């Protein structure tokens with residue numbers, strides 16, 4: 001049994017669930033965090049256990065520091081020393097123009113997509129950094145092609161939140177590069193998950209996919225492969241790096 005322990009925020013559905021399954025298959029003990037959808041998170045944990053792996057599901061809103069503290073304590077107590085964090089949890093809201101956005105929506109988007117990854121990264125650094133007596137580790141942020149494209153007429157707020165995550169990826173990577181922690185990001189393009197329904201267009205990937213350079217949307221499993229590579233020793237010299245997994249978009 002490997003000593004690797006990974007916490008995947010928003011690991012019950014979509015890209016997070018695919019990452020949880022692949023991590024377990026590669027020998028990680030896995031914490032599947034969720035905020036509301038307990039049944040999906042429990043389903044992923046059941047699948048991993050049925051295949052002989054070790055996994056737990058823990059409810060926490062990653063934008064709340066008390067809940068993040070509780071989440072990381074559950075990992076400490078039930079899985080052991082954290083070696084990997086995937087900041088995957090993220091959200092978007094109905095497609096609209098920037099001049100239609102209100103303060104409440106902006107607060108929700110910044111909380112889930114920026115504050116959440118910051119709080120989780122901080123908790124991970126306090127456990128992994130050699131500065132705190134830790135043995136190192138790896139963090140992967142799940143950003144988006146939106147940070148490069150800006151998502152006009154859809155969700156500039158979401159795109160900007162991923163821009164902030166890109167900046168955090170660079171800044172934190174440099175801050176902890178000599179403390180045994182690698183920090184990298186993947187930037188998925190259009191991936192078949194439920195997130196597009198939240199934006200008001202469940203069929204968005206099927207509509208836009210054919211216009212992409214590769215002529216199709218991506219599968220969550222194709223993003224999970226990039227995340228697991230960045231977490232692995234095979235990526236030992238990668239930090240502050242971005243992998244664009246967007247079919248050429």
Ligand code: NAP
Nearest residue numbers: 010014015034035036037061062089090144188191193195
């Ligand atoms: P998804 O299927 O909608 O899953 C989102 C996950 O995030 C859910 O498990 C949800 O938990 C969790 N979550 C949201 N807010 C949370 C919070 N405050 N605290 C804890 N968990 C929270 O979406 P997805 O497409 O897999 O997205 C995963 C990541 O990939 C996101 O960061 C997204 O921005 C990014 N991404 C997606 C695409 C795409 O085309 N799908 C493209 C680029 C980037 P519950 O299940 O409990 O609700």
